[in-house]
Amino acid sequence: MTTDVAVRTEARFSAPQYAICLAGIIWREGLRFLHQRERFISALVRPLVWLFIFAAGFRQVLGVSIIPPYETYVLYEVYITPGLIAMIQLFNGMQSSLSMVYDREMGNMRTLLVSPFPRWYLLSSKLIAGTAVSLLQVYAFLFIAWFWEIEPPPIGYLTVIPALVLTGLMLGALGMLISSVITQLENFAGVMNFVIFPMFFASSALYPLWRVQEGSPFLYYVCQANPFTHATELIRFALYGQINWISLAVVCGCTAVFMVGAILAYDPARGLLARRGDRGGPA
Amino acid sequence: MHGPTPPPALTVEGVSYAYGSRPALADVTFTIAPKTFAVLLGLNGAGKTTLFSLITRLFATHSGQIRIFGHDVARTPGDALRLVGVVFQSRTLDLDLSVMQNLIYHAALHGIGRREARRRADELLTQIALADRAKDKVRNLSGGQMRRVEIARALLHRPRLLVLDEPTVGLDVQSRADILTHMRALVAREGASVLWATHLIDEVAPGDDVVVLHKGRVLAHGPVARVIADTGASDIRGAFARLTKISLADTADEAA
Numbered sequence: 001m002t003t004d005v006a007v008r009t010e011a012r013f014s015a016p017q018y019a020i021c022l023a024g025i026i027w028r029e030g031l032r033f034l035h036q037r038e039r040f041i042s043a044l045v046r047p048l049v050w051l052f053i054f055a056a057g058f059r060q061v062l063g064v065s066i067i068p069p070y071e072t073y074v075l076y077e078v079y080i081t082p083g084l085i086a087m088i089q090l091f092n093g094m095q096s097s098l099s100m101v102y103d104r105e106m107g108n109m110r111t112l113l114v115s116p117f118p119r120w121y122l123l124s125s126k127l128i129a130g131t132a133v134s135l136l137q138v139y140a141f142l143f144i145a146w147f148w149e150i151e152p153p154p155i156g157y158l159t160v161i162p163a164l165v166l167t168g169l170m171l172g173a174l175g176m177l178i179s180s181v182i183t184q185l186e187n188f189a190g191v192m193n194f195v196i197f198p199m200f201f202a203s204s205a206l207y208p209l210w211r212v213q214e215g216s217p218f219l220y221y222v223c224q225a226n227p228f229t230h231a232t233e234l235i236r237f238a239l240y241g242q243i244n245w246i247s248l249a250v251v252c253g254c255t256a257v258f259m260v261g262a263i264l265a266y267d268p269a270r271g272l273l274a275r276r277g278d279r280g281g282p283a
Numbered sequence: 284m285h286g287p288t289p290p291p292a293l294t295v296e297g298v299s300y301a302y303g304s305r306p307a308l309a310d311v312t313f314t315i316a317p318k319t320f321a322v323l324l325g326l327n328g329a330g331k332t333t334l335f336s337l338i339t340r341l342f343a344t345h346s347g348q349i350r351i352f353g354h355d356v357a358r359t360p361g362d363a364l365r366l367v368g369v370v371f372q373s374r375t376l377d378l379d380l381s382v383m384q385n386l387i388y389h390a391a392l393h394g395i396g397r398r399e400a401r402r403r404a405d406e407l408l409t410q411i412a413l414a415d416r417a418k419d420k421v422r423n424l425s426g427g428q429m430r431r432v433e434i435a436r437a438l439l440h441r442p443r444l445l446v447l448d449e450p451t452v453g454l455d456v457q458s459r460a461d462i463l464t465h466m467r468a469l470v471a472r473e474g475a476s477v478l479w480a481t482h483l484i485d486e487v488a489p490g491d492d493v494v495v496l497h498k499g500r501v502l503a504h505g506p507v508a509r510v511i512a513d514t515g516a517s518d519i520r521g522a523f524a525r526l527t528k529i530s531l532a533d534t535a536d537e538a539a
Contacts, residue, residue, distance in 0.1 A: 013361075017394030024391020028380070035379040111375050114339045115392035116365035122392075268343035 013117065021117050022125045029096070029129035033136065043091060043137045044144070047084035051145060055080055067208055069240040081150050082236035083205025085138050086228060089164070089171045090199065092134040094191055096126075097175035113266070120263045123176065127259070130175075131168030138164055156239040163238035166251050167231040173258035174227075180265035203229040227254040290353035292317045292444045292476035293338070298347030300333055306499055307333040311347070313494050313504040315478060317443070320470045322487045323480040324523060325496035331480040332372055334496070335448045338478075339369050351444055365393065368437030372448040374429060378422040382413065382432055385421060386439060393440035400439065407435040411465065427458030434462065438469075445469075446478045451486065459486070487519045495526050502526040 013021075033040060059076040066073060112122055142150070142157065152160075178195060200206075202219065203226050213220040223229050230247035237244040291314040300308040308330045315321045325331050336342045338349055340360050349356045354363035376385050383404060390400030408414045411431040421429060430450055437445055445466070451459040463486060466477055479486070487493055487507060494504040503510045503526055507519055516522040 013394050016396075020391050020394050020396050024388055027391070028377070028384070028388045031380055031384060032377070108375065108377065110339075110341060110371055111389065112392065113341060114364060114367075114369050116361045116363075117392070117394070118361065268340055 018117070018121065021115070021121070022128065025112075025122075025125040026129040026132055029126075029133055033133045039095070040137070040140075043088060044140055046091065047088055047141050048144060050080065050084055050087075051077055051148060051150075065208075067210070069237045069242045069244075075149070077148065078150055079208070080206055081142075081145060081152075082239055083200075083203065083232045085141065085164070085235050086167060086171075086205060086232045087200055088137050088141060089131075089134045089168045089231070090196060090228065092137060093130060093168070093171035093173075093175035094178070094196060095175070096130040096133070097172065097179040119266060123263055123266055124259070127169055127172045127176065127262075130172040131165055134168045134172075135161070135164055152239045153241060155241050159241045160235060160238040163234045166248075166255060167235060170227065170231060170251050170255040170258060173255060173262050176262035177258050177265060180262060199226060199228040202226050203232055205229075205232045227251070230254075289317060290350070291315055292319065292352060293446075293478060294348070294350040294353075295334070295338075296348045296350075298334075298337060298344055298349060300330075300337060300342070300345065308337075308499045311496070311499070311501050313501055315444075315476055315492065317352075317476055318470060318474045319492050320467055320477045320479065320488075320490070321492040321494060323478055323494045323496060324482070324484065324487060324519075325480070326482050326527075328498075329482075329496045330499040331496060332448055333499075335369075335371070335446060335480065338446055339367065340364065365440065366443045368440065368442035368445045370430075370433050370437050370445070370447040370450050372450075372452065374433070376421045376429055376433060376436070379420065381418050381420055382408070382424070383417040385432065386436055389436045390439050395440060403439055404435070407438055408432075411435055427454050427461075430454060430458070430462060431465075434465070442475065444476045444478070446480075448480045449482070450479070451481065451483065463488075484520050484523055493519065495523060497527045 055075075055077040070078075112126065113119065115122055178191065202222050204212075204223060205228070209220060209223055209229070212223055227250060230244075230250040233244045234247040234251050237247070293315040295311055295313050298308055298311045299306070311330075311334065323331055323334070333342070337344050338351075338356065340356050340363075344357055351363040351366050354366070356363045377388070380388070383401070386404040386407075387397060387400045390396075390403070395403070404417070405414065408417055411434070413428060413431060413435075416424065416428065421432065424432065434445075434447070434450070437447075447466075451462060454462070466479065467488070469475055470477055489507055491507050492505060493507050493510055495502045495510070503513065503522070505513075511517070511519055511522045514522040514525045516525050
């Protein structure tokens with residue numbers, strides 16, 4: 001069996017084996033999602049609270065004029081739906097990456113990273129799996145919202161898929177990046193305060209940007225620079241069978257930057273993981 | 284470069300590591316021959332977990348080199364990692380998933396398809412007497428059973444080197460003995476190598492190799508009998524005591 005060659009390389013992984021790896025990661029993420037019913041319910045209740053309570057209260061206060069992609073006046077509920085979809089994905093992205101690191105789940109990240117597949121492939125697979133789960137959440141939300149008279153054109157349910165895949169990847173990659181580089185935010189509450197809320201409120205999710213501009217030109221520019229605004233707009237247009245090219249470009253660009261950042265951050269040579277491991281990893 | 288002999292299962296060469304300014308490993312060097320059961324013996328805080336994180340490439344080796352059957356962990360991590368099975372000190376099974384689901388997931392991470400994974404898992408679970416628990420959630424297993432599942436998981440991709448970090452922590456005497464027996468049988472039967480980290484001296488058997496790690500330094504390594512003879516002690520416990528005491532005394536004059 002053993003030859004006299006010191007470094008003996010066995011056959012590399014084949015393409016089907018790469019597929020097995022990806023399928024396995026998605027399968028596990030799906031199983032976890034099904035087993036953690038609280039997570040699913042809270043992922044669903046959060047946007048529904050906004051839709052049923054917040055939007056109902058605000059529909060008289062905030063009139064929304066006709067802006068693309070809408071062709072008629074729309075109810076406030078209809079206006080905030082894309083933003084709430086993006087919020088579902090934002091929470092999901094943060095949760096799946098952060099819980100991995102902050103909870104006892106650190107172990108799961110280790111199991112993943114000692115796999116012999118290239119690390120970029122493992123992390124990308126993880127992101128794809130998280131995005132798949134967020135799609136399930138979004139469609140569950142859209143289903144319930146339909147009874148609340150949020151009725152985008154039927155074709156919109158299809159055209160929104162590519163947009164959701166992109167925004168899911170972007171927000172998941174952002175969560176992964178944050179989980180690797182920020183050591184001060186020790187728990188999810190910290191991330192809520194410093195990442196999720198600012199991103200959500202300083203965006204076009206709850207109010208059209210032209211109204212923001214009337215109130216505060218400075219905030220308007222902040223919102224324009226916020227990737228979450230573009231995630232929301234990409235979903236909004238796609239839900240009506242249209243493409244917002246600027247948002248598409250921004251989302252694609254941010255996805256690439258966040259993904260490269262996350263992969264670099266989890267590169268052992270950068271030592272970010274090691275620094276974290278020192279703080280609490282090996283219990 | 285290439286000798287006529289097969290490469291060692293594990294080569295650790297001049298490895299140092301520090302967390303910021305706090306050194307954890309200092310110039311650690313040892314090798315483990317193929318088909319060997321090697322015990323990495325050290326007290327808590329000796330640097331065992333750090334060494335494991337370097338071997339499994341969770342951390343990058345900044346100085347020195349680690350090779351697994353000749354594959355440099357830093358340069359060809361894929362080739363190195365596929366020859367290694369790992370059992371971490373902290374529990375890493377997914378508690379909400381069943382035993383079989385955990386094993387299938389791990390197999391996928393090594394490119395092993397579902398049918399083959401199931402076949403191997405059945406085989407391994409039978410060996411560790413847990414075949415009837417395959418469908419149970421991991422959460423419902425005892426600590427010792429979880430450990431056995433983790434070991435089975437580490438063996439799924441048929442690694443030639445198995446590294447285990449304090450695998451018997453928190454287990455009762457019987458479970459500890461069972462797992463040790465199982466691992467030694469594995470070395471004998473399959474010709475795999477094992478690096479077994481522990482702080483429990485009584486887990487060292489006369490036929491093992493031992494690496495004594497203390498405060499980040501290797502104080503002795505080799506077959507147990509030789510380490511005992513070199514220190515002039517009567518048993519491994521005595522040898523360990525002498526070695527670690529020497530290291531405390533010699534900081535003043537002569538460093539190893």
